[in-house]
Amino acid sequence: MMINFHTPVLLNEAIEGLNICKNGTYVDATFGGGGHSKLIISKLLKGKLIGFDQDKAALVNSFDEDNRFIMINKNFKYLKEELSNLNIHTIDGLIADLGVSSHHFTDNQRGFSLKYDAKLDMRMDHNLEHDAAYILNNYNAKNLSRIFREHADFHSPNFIVKSIINHREKKLITTTFELKELFNASVSNKHENKFFARLFQAIRIEVNDELSALKELLNQALEILNPSGRLVIISYHSLEDKIVKNFMKFGHFLNSPVKDFFGNPSFSFKLINRKPIVPSYHEIKLNNRARSAKLRVCEKL
Numbered sequence: 001m002m003i004n005f006h007t008p009v010l011l012n013e014a015i016e017g018l019n020i021c022k023n024g025t026y027v028d029a030t031f032g033g034g035g036h037s038k039l040i041i042s043k044l045l046k047g048k049l050i051g052f053d054q055d056k057a058a059l060v061n062s063f064d065e066d067n068r069f070i071m072i073n074k075n076f077k078y079l080k081e082e083l084s085n086l087n088i089h090t091i092d093g094l095i096a097d098l099g100v101s102s103h104h105f106t107d108n109q110r111g112f113s114l115k116y117d118a119k120l121d122m123r124m125d126h127n128l129e130h131d132a133a134y135i136l137n138n139y140n141a142k143n144l145s146r147i148f149r150e151h152a153d154f155h156s157p158n159f160i161v162k163s164i165i166n167h168r169e170k171k172l173i174t175t176t177f178e179l180k181e182l183f184n185a186s187v188s189n190k191h192e193n194k195f196f197a198r199l200f201q202a203i204r205i206e207v208n209d210e211l212s213a214l215k216e217l218l219n220q221a222l223e224i225l226n227p228s229g230r231l232v233i234i235s236y237h238s239l240e241d242k243i244v245k246n247f248m249k250f251g252h253f254l255n256s257p258v259k260d261f262f263g264n265p266s267f268s269f270k271l272i273n274r275k276p277i278v279p280s281y282h283e284i285k286l287n288n289r290a291r292s293a294k295l296r297v298c299e300k301l
């Protein structure tokens, strides 16, 4: 395994949440550095683990020698289709540890980090048609406003949108540092880290269409999970967590239950933890990237 690719977050809590049966079939939808997968595999006897990661960089971590493991280099929104190609139609548990891995931030060529001057790429999957530069240079004002408001909670994104549009009329925005420079005068030193983290997050979510993929994954997981099968999701920002929370509670993405013919609420899952599990102070001290993690676990009824 590549050194420092990624340190798994809430490792024991998440795998405990999967309630692994040694001969079951499990999916790690976000393989990354394989930290969660490694612990899952260690608990399997004749069971199987299928790992998904859309980023081919994650393939170096795959457990190629282990015949209990299969790696799929695809977006997890193709969960059902890819499993069906393997003749797998039901599973006993699925874990997704959402977002990007540390590797994405430390690779200074991929444009995820505000620390390095790089081409504005931010695609986890290199086959995606549009990168971050495309979005910044081609989206109209309404669409830009939408991504900054919806993906990063900027309540008044107008000044961001105006700065982008004014600049690109003179010169295209192509690198991370060019993007940062647009706001150097308007954002105080005290707030710049938070501001840029949110700005980059909004663009990254749009480039990778992260929220739609998450909804696809959850809907498909519900279809193929066996009764008593577990869904274990670690999210890192409130948009993701809200989607996961509503889905586990109500089986869809609205904040209210589905009603049956007689008006009685019907539920798809039993919640294993009512409140999300968060990392300990000790874990956050060792791994600062864990600080915003929220783990939710539910069991299919």
Ligand SMILES: C[S@@+](CC[C@H](N)C(=O)[O-])C[C@H]1O[C@@H](n2cnc3c(N)ncnc32)[C@H](O)[C@@H]1O
Residues within 6 Å of the ligand: 006, 007, 008, 009, 029, 030, 031, 032, 033, 034, 035, 036, 037, 052, 053, 054, 055, 058, 074, 075, 076, 077, 097, 098, 099, 100, 101, 102, 124, 213, 214
């Ligand atoms: C937070 S990391 C997971 C780390 C992993 N749990 C570990 O222990 O190393 C998220 C990983 O999921 C991948 N990923 C994110 N969204 C994805 C998607 N829609 N489909 C497939 N892989 C995705 C990223 O490329 C990244 O490698």
